Amino acid sequence: MDFSEFNDRYQSDLTDCALETLAVRAGQVRTAECEHSEPIFLSSSYVFNSAAEAEARFTGEVKGNVYSRYTNPTVRTFEDRLAAMEGAEACVATASGMAAIYSTCVAHLEAGDHLICSSSVFGSTVKLFEAYLRKFNIEVDYADLLNPEDWKRKIKSNTKMLYLESPSNPLNDIADIRTLADIAHQASALLVVDNCFCTPILQQPLKFGADIVIHSATKYIDGQGRCLGGAAVGSHELIEPIVGVLRTAGPTMSPFNAWVFLKGLETLHLRMHAHSNNALYLARWLEQHPNVKRVNYCGLESHPSHDLAKLQQSNFGGVLSFEVIGEKKGAWHVIDSTRMISITANLGDAKTTITHPATTTHGRISEEARNKT
Numbered sequence: 001m002d003f004s005e006f007n008d009r010y011q012s013d014l015t016d017c018a019l020e021t022l023a024v025r026a027g028q029v030r031t032a033e034c035e036h037s038e039p040i041f042l043s044s045s046y047v048f049n050s051a052a053e054a055e056a057r058f059t060g061e062v063k064g065n066v067y068s069r070y071t072n073p074t075v076r077t078f079e080d081r082l083a084a085m086e087g088a089e090a091c092v093a094t095a096s097g098m099a100a101i102y103s104t105c106v107a108h109l110e111a112g113d114h115l116i117c118s119s120s121v122f123g124s125t126v127k128l129f130e131a132y133l134r135k136f137n138i139e140v141d142y143a144d145l146l147n148p149e150d151w152k153r154k155i156k157s158n159t160k161m162l163y164l165e166s167p168s169n170p171l172n173d174i175a176d177i178r179t180l181a182d183i184a185h186q187a188s189a190l191l192v193v194d195n196c197f198c199t200p201i202l203q204q205p206l207k208f209g210a211d212i213v214i215h216s217a218t219k220y221i222d223g224q225g226r227c228l229g230g231a232a233v234g235s236h237e238l239i240e241p242i243v244g245v246l247r248t249a250g251p252t253m254s255p256f257n258a259w260v261f262l263k264g265l266e267t268l269h270l271r272m273h274a275h276s277n278n279a280l281y282l283a284r285w286l287e288q289h290p291n292v293k294r295v296n297y298c299g300l301e302s303h304p305s306h307d308l309a310k311l312q313q314s315n316f317g318g319v320l321s322f323e324v325i326g327e328k329k330g331a332w333h334v335i336d337s338t339r340m341i342s343i344t345a346n347l348g349d350a351k352t353t354i355t356h357p358a359t360t361t362h363g364r365i366s367e368e369a370r371n372k373t
């Protein structure tokens, strides 16, 4: 059976569909096998009908697959679905969240450029900027996520990118994405937002003016802690150079992982709201506990970013942090006393997880920088 007409109509029928419908339908291209669920194309390369067709596909004159480092049908379905859910023109899937950040920087920065990064980002992101981007003569400065004036002050004539996560990990601080996008655009720079903590179900940063959205699909998009993957989402113009980096350097997503993430996207809306409800319940309980000094969860009315979170997000997410009496020793005692909670560095899993950021995920950030945030 030839589904080409159906496939064209199907994708255009989805134009005004709700996020929940896009999550189960967008990007699917039915094959002659009439499958209902998306197939996994575990194929490294693709065949050509003739030498002439091989040449035409290599040059791009004729559309079609060549090699799975360039394109893969299962990965493409994941990319198209995530793009639709973020309200974007394009998406490129990567081997991990860090591969998405790395490839975005390599595609959009060059020696002599200046990058401003939020001082509250994931430890490996800081390590990537400090140990590797600096090696290629890219200057890096850090700005206070909550203070747009600080970002404005740090803009220089060579600033090309502003980079942030919102909500931040572990403090759950919220960036004013619209204001920071305006600051970036006045300087002809890009605003890149890591949306790993919200996913497109809770927040779509492009709507507030961000240029590129980063995902670690490893987290909520998978949802069961199985696969590593990532993505960069944005306009065709901004995603194409990142595709070029992947095609040449190779940190592409595996088709098997893309299939797992496709299944994850299908239930993401149910899970994100369930995670948010559970986190709020836990945050309220912790707030009353005599041995807890502070709870950082943007869903709490007491959190300084609560009002902004309500404006930008449809719910508050599944990650919270808290400070206990007794500093590091007290925190480790809490962790070691848990019974049903897994001590692990991942998040976004169906199983509840716990970690001590200062000695694990954020251990690569200096103590001075950590205390400032």
Ligand SMILES: Cc1ncc(COP(=O)(O)O)c(C=O)c1O
Residues within 6 Å of the ligand: 096, 097, 098, 099, 122, 165, 169, 194, 196, 197, 215, 216, 217, 218, 219, 228, 229, 230
């Ligand atoms: C906010 C954030 N961005 C990016 C990453 C990196 O993602 P990955 O582990 O898939 O490389 C992580 C990982 O924990 C993260 O928490």
